Amino acid sequence: MKKKEKITIHDIAMEIGVTASTVSRALNNHPRISPATKKMVLEAAKAINYKPNRIAAALRHGKSKLIGIIVPTINRNFFSSIVRGIEEYANARDYKVMISQSYDDYRKEVETIDALLDARVDGIMVSLGKNTHSYAHFDAVLQKGIPLVFFDRTTDELTVNQVVIDDFASAYQATHHLLDQGYRHIAHFTSHMKIKIYLERLRGYSQALRDYGIPFDERLVVESNMQLDGGQESTRFLLEQGLGFDAIFSASDYAIVGALQELKKIQVKIPQEVGLIGFSNEPFTEFTEPALSTVDQKAIAMGQTSAALFFEMIADDGKPKAMVKKTLDANLIIRSSSSRIS
Amino acid sequence: MKKKEKITIHDIAMEIGVTASTVSRALNNHPRISPATKKMVLEAAKAINYKPNRIAAALRHGKSKLIGIIVPTINRNFFSSIVRGIEEYANARDYKVMISQSYDDYRKEVETIDALLDARVDGIMVSLGKNTHSYAHFDAVLQKGIPLVFFDRTTDELTVNQVVIDDFASAYQATHHLLDQGYRHIAHFTSHMKIKIYLERLRGYSQALRDYGIPFDERLVVESNMQLDGGQESTRFLLEQGLGFDAIFSASDYAIVGALQELKKIQVKIPQEVGLIGFSNEPFTEFTEPALSTVDQKAIAMGQTSAALFFEMIADDGKPKAMVKKTLDANLIIRSSSSRIS
DNA sequence: CCAGCAAATGCAATCGATTGCGCTAATATA
DNA sequence: TATATTAGCGCAATCGATTGCATTTGCTGG
DSSP, rough: OOOOOOHHHHHHHHTTTOOHHHHHHHTTTTTTTTTTHHHHHHHHHTTTOOOHHHHHHHHHHHHOOOOEEEEEEEESSSHHHHHHHHHHHHTTTTTTTEEEETTTHHHHHHHHHHHHHTTTTTTEOOOOOOOOOOOOGGGGHHTTTEEEEESSSOSSSSSEEEEOOOOHHHHHHHHHHHHHTTTTTTEEEOOOOOHHHHHHHHHHHHHHHHHHHHOOOGGGEEEOOOOHHHHHHHHHHHHHOOOOOOOOSSHHHHHHHHHHHHHHHTOTTTTTTTTOOOOOOGGGGGSSSSOOBEEEHHHHHHHHHHHHHHHHHTTTOOOOOOOOOOEEEEEEOOOGGGGOOO | OOOOOOOHHHHHHHTTTTOOHHHHHTTTTOTSSSSSHHHHHHHHHHHOOOOOOOHHHHHSSSSEEEEEEESSSSHHHHHHHHHHHHHHHHHHHTEEEEEEEEETOOOHHHHHHHHHHTOOOEEEEEOTTTTTOGGGGGHHHHTTTEEEEEESSSSSSSSSSEEEHHHHHHHHHHHHHHHHTTTEEEEEEEEETTTTHHHHHHHHHHHHHTTTTTTOOOEEEOOOSHHHHHHHHHHHHHHHHHHOEEEEEEEHHHHHHHHHHHHHTTTTTTTTTTTEOSSBBOGGGGGGGSSOEEEEEEEHHHHHHHHHHHHHHHTTOOOOOOOOOOEEOOEEEEOOOOOOOO
């Protein structure tokens, strides 16, 4: 139970009567090693069940083959799906991923960056916390030349590669769809305006209204925490104001469920009287009554794209290319909650 | 942009005129270093912005401070919440977690174990894939003395510490609740019978029936993949068989949503005509119409407990204790789908 | 005043793999 | 046949931190 037979390249070197250097080169398929020797090494390695020590290798050439990921919280379908995408892509290339959560806490985010740096990750991908309005903690990352990728919750205040969906276009589409369905007094649920994705969605929403010749009414734009309770509160607020809205486009699925609940509570018919559209395509949107229209953010693809970007960055190492910004198309998913014209 | 000023203990040693040994000891708060020197070292370290290289340290003393986690898929609330629990607990103790997914694929699981071993993780926590019926790939882990913890999807065929919820008791409770509500023909949705948790839930289900004096009817137990479509199929199957069930206790939330959809499609009233209970407390169960009763598996707590178990194992290293099996209490959450007596 | 001991630090090996440089022998070129 | 090449491999340093053992310095007690 405690047999610590550490098998190293020296063991296999001894086994076949060469030096560790040769074994190392053979294992790495170095051109200056004869095919015969390579074969012997490989066989001996297999025979004595040799496992390379990545830590030693990492120390030597400064590459840990580790990618650090920071998300606000992992137990949210959107983020865990992104992580899934990254993991898939990275694993296939012999990289492992390390997860950290910021809990939308600025301080925790700073600490985590530090921890990842300590762990000597080869790259960092992050989705910014909601309260992150200063970016000095990324300076160290950039300065060390460690590839950094922002996904979804990004910022333009830093010259960093990023992967986002087309928030503007999808918000535009969603709003347009509501207009097509005959809704004319469309409210919008949004979050703190410091975050770009919410700004973009608001922009798409108002642009769609404008293009349709509908005046933008700022009283119909309600800020909240974008959670279930936030959606409930925002809905009650709208009702109390008596502004007579007939649809809601929410920048979050959670908030739109809150709205759905509040409206059903007072017998408002969805979608006949009020149309609803959320954002993110969380799994539960399919299961509500009625099912909620929403925007699919293609989380897994976003993860894969982020990972791909990382590998591009390390491929042409040295040549610092201009900032790359990949925008993925999102998908408006139309379900019952916004379909009153059949 | 390419300033690679690698700062090591040697730099700080030179700075204050001592050797690296002293710096190392000072940094690790070794008792044989004078307080004065320690102070100098700490200050110098801060001054030149020294960051310890964990990789070098890991190589030296064989500890990577990394915990490997294997889950079938990360983008399932239950698993991502467990990961969250583990990450929280581990992070607070200066350990990082590495995520891998098995996709319920046996081969991938084997490869992943190997990859984690390569990465020299200090411990491994896994939730077995659905198709894993052989456990030889864990031998290497055990033999190397690397702490291994199974959570949720475990097996007794290996002497490994595990953390589970009381599947039997919670299934018993759920079934009992249905009986209390007056349902008498309770069907059960389950999965492949090789997995212990499903066996346990089935056992709890049948025991509850027995204790209530209701005969167990195996025709009411339906196997499926436990996904949405599986639940739909199982429901249609039951309906076609014309067995006259009046409730379903499903070992999965996804399958019970499938049942809900099928039943609503043919105007069956929930919970008046048929009562439903799922398992896992996935977020969407709260949002369906009616809201689904389910069993809360306390995922975050399970993650924390698993992590705690790991730290116990490395604490008294060497002394191999007997196998520890922690069983957490689960929580029956009663919502509308099973409440017809008010 | 000196042996004796403890406190504080230095020395050097080590963890395992990698790699620049050098050496040897074989093949090629003149 | 003598020299220039090149293939194939060994030597030894290196990555950065850790640690057993040795050494130095300072202090105590006789």
